[in-house]
Amino acid sequence: MRPRLVSALAGIAGLALAASPLAVPAQAAEGQPARTAAAPAGKQAGEQAGKQAGRRVGSREVAFEVSNANTTTALCSSDGEAYELRGRLVGPRRALSGASPVLRVNVLVHDAGTGAWFWNLRQAPGVDYARHLARRGETSLVLDRLGYDRSPLADGTATCLGAQASMLHQVIQHLYAGLYRFTDGGAGAGRPPHATHVVVHGHGTGATVAQLEAAEFDDVAGLVLMSAPTATPTTEALAVVTEQLGRCLGGDGYSAYGATAAEYRSLLFASASERVRRLATARRNPTPCGDVSSLLAGVGTATLTARAVEAPVLALSGARDARVRPLGQSAAESLFARSERVTARTFAGAGSALPLEARAGRVRSAVLAFLADVRPSL
Known part of the structure; x- marks a missing residue:
């Protein structure tokens, strides 16, 4: 483990150099895309779906059987063992019962x-x-990645970002086939619904995992990226990851993101309420060291393979993100050159944690407009 961590520590500064061609100025107006995010018909469809869904929202606990094996081109190692990933399906009750003939699942x-x-x-x-x-009207799978909360991993060095992307791919395939199970209802829990198409939403390192999966396996209908590290990282972000790697050298396989709770909050938030910041800090998780040591390889591979992404892409940034510089429209189009539709938006006053910031409602509106034009890829 130690040689791998030392190598990652020595190379982490290369993230800035590798990503620097993608840096562009933040868009001038909050929430204003350089390209129309969705046609009016798409917006109308989204509004109609909302009316039909109403407030009949439910949730079900679910589990997926996966192999922690790296089958991507990102160079990193994992133990290849079988694990159970836990999550929650959140959506209209009709969709969770399997009654919807067409079911889009947003994997978060x-x-x-x-x-x-x-x-x-x-x-x-x-x-x-x-x-x-x-x-x-949207159904989402809220998933704990391996090494987090309900998806525990004893040895944090036993996984890596390539394996995380491979496990995400397995989850997506299980959703298409309906090969997963409810865990909150015993023997009478019923059969979980299968997806007709999947859109993956990723935040931060999760955006790297999502982007890598979409490029390598080509099985998603859309990709939503928030605060993606394939944009230019800031000096502060590089310093934080370097500190994480240093703690991994002599630790127990896990390392905190941010040396202190205050630093953690400053990295994620710029405009969130104090209550949200407190709630998030109380739920702060240590990061598996295998994910930390493979960050350079994961981000580098995700950047190099981005041109393989054919699905529509929505790239969202916060103008006050402490970790990455906003990804503008021209840079996003260049990065995802083969995507059928690319939209980049930057939100004024927002930090990295876009769904939790003060303009969270506008972020969701941008996502819903994007989703309204996403169709099954098959």
Whole structure:
């Protein structure tokens, strides 16, 4: 383990050089895309779905059997063992019962140091991303990645970002086939619904995992990226990851993201309420050291393979993000050159944690407009 961590520590500064061609100025107006995010018909469809969904929202606990094996081109190692990933389906009750003939599932992939709670912060309903999407007719899988909360991993060095992307691919395939199970109802829990198409949403390191999966396996209908590290990282972000790697050298396989709770909050937030910041800090998770040591390889591979992404892409940035510089429209189009539709938006006053920031409602509106034009890829 130690040689791998030392190598990652020595190379982490290369992230800035590798990503620097993608840097562009933040868009001038908050929430204003350089290219129309969705046609009027798409917006009308989204509004109609919201009316039909109403407030009949439900949730079910679910589990997926996966192999922690790296089958991507990102160079990193994992133990290849079988694990169970836990999550929660949140959506209209009709969709969760399997009654919907066409079912889009939004798979929500969290960052380092957070967890599934990031997308489904039920103690703060105003910024509960999954539940708000459900009220507009969307079904989401809120997933704990391996090494986080309900998906434990004893040895944090036993996985890596390539394996995380491979496990995400397995989850997506299980959703298409309906090969997963409810865990909250015993023998009478019923059969879980299968997806007709999947859109992956990723935040931070989770955006790297999502982007890598979409490029390598080509099985998603859309890709939503928030605060993606394939944009230019800031000096502060590089310093934090270097510190994480240093702690991994002599630690127990896990390392905190941010040396202190105050630093953690400063990295994620710029405009979130104090209540949201407190709730997030209380749920702060240590990062598996295998994910930390493979960050350079994961981001580098995701950047190099981005041109393989054919699905529509929505790239969202905060103008006050402490970790990455906003990804503008021209840079996003260049990065995802083969995508059928690319939209980049920057939100004034927002930090990295876009679904939890003060403009969370506008972030969700941008996502819903994008989703309204996403169709099954098959």
